[in-house]
Amino acid sequence: MRQLILDTETTGLDPSEGHRIIEIGCVEIVDRRITERRYHQYTFPDRDIEEGALAIHGITMDFLKGCPRFDAIVEEFLDFVRGAAVIVHNAAFDVAFINHELTLSGPERGVLQDYCTISDSLDLARELHPGQKNSLDALCSRYRIDNSKREIHGALLDAGLLAEVYLAMTGGQASLLLPIDIGLSDAHTTVRARLKRERFQLAIIRPSGEELLAHKRRLEAIDRASGGNCLWKHLEAGQTEAKRGACGDCP
Numbered sequence: 001m002r003q004l005i006l007d008t009e010t011t012g013l014d015p016s017e018g019h020r021i022i023e024i025g026c027v028e029i030v031d032r033r034i035t036e037r038r039y040h041q042y043t044f045p046d047r048d049i050e051e052g053a054l055a056i057h058g059i060t061m062d063f064l065k066g067c068p069r070f071d072a073i074v075e076e077f078l079d080f081v082r083g084a085a086v087i088v089h090n091a092a093f094d095v096a097f098i099n100h101e102l103t104l105s106g107p108e109r110g111v112l113q114d115y116c117t118i119s120d121s122l123d124l125a126r127e128l129h130p131g132q133k134n135s136l137d138a139l140c141s142r143y144r145i146d147n148s149k150r151e152i153h154g155a156l157l158d159a160g161l162l163a164e165v166y167l168a169m170t171g172g173q174a175s176l177l178l179p180i181d182i183g184l185s186d187a188h189t190t191v192r193a194r195l196k197r198e199r200f201q202l203a204i205i206r207p208s209g210e211e212l213l214a215h216k217r218r219l220e221a222i223d224r225a226s227g228g229n230c231l232w233k234h235l236e237a238g239q240t241e242a243k244r245g246a247c248g249d250c251p
Contacts, residue, residue, distance in 0.1 A: 004027065006087070012052070012053050021045070025154070032226075
C-alpha cells in the first residue's frame with residue numbers, strides 16, 4: 001500500500017482571493033514504512049505574500065525568484081501522487097489550493113481527487129483525541145516525536161513530521177508484539193529470562209464495559225485510517241474465533 005503525506009505553504013489563507021501555493025512537499029510511506037522517496041518543490045506565485053503567511057513559513061519573494069510556476073511542474077507532481085492514498089492534516093485547506101492551481105493550469109486537469117484518494121489526519125486525530133489540541137505540534141508532543149527543528153513551517157519538514165505522527169496514531173501498541181527472545185549482534189545471540197511465578201502476585205484489573213467500548217471504537221478508527229491494517233483488531237477477531245472453535249457447544 002502506497003501512501004503519501006502531503007503539505008503545502010501558500011501566500012495567504014484563501015485561494016478564492018487569488019492566493020497561491022509557494023511550496024509543496026510529499027513524503028512516501030509504503031507498507032507502513034517511510035521510504036526515501038520525496039516530492040519537494042518551491043513555486044513562484046506571481047503575487048505578493050501576505051505578512052501573516054510570511055511570519056508562519058518565512059518564505060520570501062526574493063527566495064522564490066527563479067523558481068518555476070506551478071503549471072511548469074504540475075505533470076511531475078501529478079505523476080508522483082497518481083494512484084496513492086494521500087493523507088493531509090486539515091485536508092480542506094491544502095486540497096482547495098491544489099485544485100485552484102490545477103484549474104489555473106487548465107480545466108482539463110480536473111481536481112486532485114481524480115488522481116488519488118485523500119484522507120484527513122486532523123479528522124482522525126479529533127476522533128482519537130476528542131476535546132484536545134490536535135495541531136501538528138500538539139500531536140508531536142503527545143506521541144513524543146521530535147519537532148525541535150520546526151521553528152517555522154515548511155511543507156517538506158511538516159510532511160515528514162506528519163508521517164511519523166500518522167504512523168504513531170494508526171500503529172497501536174505494535175511494540176508489544178516483539179518476540180520475547182531478543183537477538184543481539186550479528187551472532188544472533190539469544191537472551192532468555194525466566195521469572196519464578198511465586199515471586200510476583202500481580203493484580204488482574206478487568207476493563208469496564210465503557211473501557212471495552214472505547215477500545216473497540218479506537219481500533220475501528222485505526223482500522224479505517226490504515227486501510228484495514230489494524231493488527232490488534234485482527235488479532236482480537238482471531239482469538240474470538242479460536243475460543244468459539246474450542247467449544248463445540250458454542251454457537
